[in-house]
Amino acid sequence: xxxxxxxxxxxxxxxxxxxxxxxxxxxxxxxxxxxxxxxxxxxxxxxxxxxxxxxxxxxxxxxxxxxxxxxxxxxxxxxxxxxxxxxxxxxxxxxxxxxxxxxxxxxxxxxxxxxxxxxxxxxxxxxx
Numbered sequence: 005x006x007x008x009x010x011x012x013x014x015x016x017x018x019x020x021x022x023x024x025x026x027x028x029x030x031x032x033x034x035x036x037x038x039x040x041x042x043x044x045x046x047x048x049x050x051x052x053x054x055x056x057x058x059x060x061x062x063x064x065x066x067x068x069x070x071x072x073x074x075x076x077x078x079x080x081x082x083x084x085x086x087x088x089x090x091x092x093x094x095x096x097x098x099x100x101x102x103x104x105x106x107x108x109x110x111x112x113x114x115x116x117x118x119x120x121x122x123x124x125x126x127x128x129x130x131x132x
Contacts, residue, residue, distance in 0.1 A: 011069070020057040022113065026122035027102075029053045039121045043097055048086055056103075056113045063110040087111065 020029040028037040034050045036043040045053065048070060055061075055069050067079045070086070087103060094101050099121060104114045 015054050015058075020054055022057060022115070022118055027057075027113070027118050029057055038099065038102075038118065039124070041097055041099075043093060045093075048082075049090060049093070052086060052090065052111075053113075056111070061110045061112045063108075066110060 016031045018031055020031065021027070026038065029035075029050065030037065031050060031054060034045045034047065036045055036050075036053055051070050052066070055066055060066060060069055063083065067083065071079050071082070087105065090103055091101050100114075100117045102114055102117055103111050105111045
C-alpha cells in the first residue's frame, strides 16, 4: 500500500521537471515555471501537477493522492473544481490549457501544449 504522507514529504523537497525542462514545478515554493513565467499555486494545485509529472493520471488514484489527508465522501466535485481552477490559471496567464482530460479515466499534462509554449517563449512568440 502506498504511504501518501511519505510520498508528499519526499516530493515537497524537490523540483519536478517536464521533458526538456519546459515546465518546472517548485514544490517548496508552490510555483510552476513555464514560458518565463512563475505561476503561484495553492497546495492542491501543486499536488495535481506533482502527480501528473510523476505519471499519476487515473482519476481514482488522483483522489487518493490529492486528498489523502482529508478523505471526502465524494471528491468528484472538488476534482472538477480543481481542473476548472487550473484552466482559469492558464487563461489568466495567457497560456493554453496544460491539461488533457479523459472522461471516466482521468487527466494528464498536454506535453505538446507545454512544448509549443516553450518554443514560442524561446523564439519571442514566433513559431518556426
